[in-house]
Amino acid sequence: MVDIATALRELGVSPRHLSAPEKARLDEDGFLPLPGILSAGQLQVIRRRLAELATAEGRRAGAEVHREEGTDRLADLVNKDPVFDVCFTCPPVLAAIAHVLGDFTLSSLNSRAALPGHGQQRLHADWGEAVSPGNYRVCNSIWLIDDFTEFNGATRVVPGSHRSARLPREVMADPVGPHPGEVKMLGTAGTVVIFNSHLWHGGTRNVTSRPRRALHSYFCRRGLKQQLDQRAFLRPGTLARLSPAARYILGVP
Numbered sequence: 510m511v512d513i514a515t516a517l518r519e520l521g522v523s524p525r526h527l528s529a530p531e532k533a534r535l536d537e538d539g540f541l542p543l544p545g546i547l548s549a550g551q552l553q554v555i556r557r558r559l560a561e562l563a564t565a566e567g568r569r570a571g572a573e574v575h576r577e578e579g580t581d582r583l584a585d586l587v588n589k590d591p592v593f594d595v596c597f598t599c600p601p602v603l604a605a606i607a608h609v610l611g612d613f614t615l616s617s618l619n620s621r622a623a624l625p626g627h628g629q630q631r632l633h634a635d636w637g638e639a640v641s642p643g644n645y646r647v648c649n650s651i652w653l654i655d656d657f658t659e660f661n662g663a664t665r666v667v668p669g670s671h672r673s674a675r676l677p678r679e680v681m682a683d684p685v686g687p688h689p690g691e692v693k694m695l696g697t698a699g700t701v702v703i704f705n706s707h708l709w710h711g712g713t714r715n716v717t718s719r720p721r722r723a724l725h726s727y728f729c730r731r732g733l734k735q736q737l738d739q740r741a742f743l744r745p746g747t748l749a750r751l752s753p754a755a756r757y758i759l760g761v762p
């Protein structure tokens with residue numbers, strides 16, 4: 510496997526996967542919802558597997574990357590079940606990530622459930638410093654495992670803020686509080702929202718009685734440090750089942 514163009518082609522990505530209006534929306538707003546990526550059957554299997562993993566890992570859950578009070582998190586899903594392979598091999602998602610980053614690898618694949626009464630985060634970008642417009646290092650995709658509603662902790666974003674060359678903490682007195690330009694990313698389970706990770710975003714408080722579950726399939730420009738070192742964590746079973754193209758996306762040999 511020699512380059513990203515070959516890997517994407519072998520994974521079935523073609524120009525039809527991202528239209529000109531979709532590219533424009535991703536460029537201008539910084540996020541793009543792709544409805545209907547996961548089927549009802551896939552959602553059912555993913556929900557069951559997330560619950561099983563959470564039970565099996567108990568207090569260790571999420572520790573490979575990050576733990577957060579008031580949320581259930583799991584990390585390194587690449588190595589925990591093939592049902593999650595879709596998160597780094599799905600053609601429309603890869604087409605959108607490539608549009609933002611050019612050549613890239615998976616940075617990490619995690620889940621996050623905002624528990625009832627919890628989930629509010631400060632507005633943030635996933636990169637520690639502001640970047641000039643177009644010089645993007647990271648791009649995320651959030652996979653809605655439950656419907657995202659006004660009330661259950663849907664992610665908020667400030668459209669266009671990825672082009673501001675500023676971080677929320679540089680301009681907001683309280684990044685946990687509301688921003689006049691923010692909108693919630695609402696959608697039905699099975700939708701994937703691609704968002705430029707320099708876009709100001711954050712979880713919101715879940716005021717319902719049920720967890721709000723999502724997967725974060727997070728990508729970085731090739732050569733940058735991955736949030737989870739995919740080579741170090743790669744299990745033999747994962748290596749054996751993945752195609753060379755999928756391994757290229759992970760950045761593993």
Ligand SMILES: O=C(O)CCC(=O)C(=O)O
Binds near residue numbers: 630710711712713
């Ligand atoms: O799950 C969400 O709604 C967003 C989470 C997020 O931005 C984060 O954990 O950094």
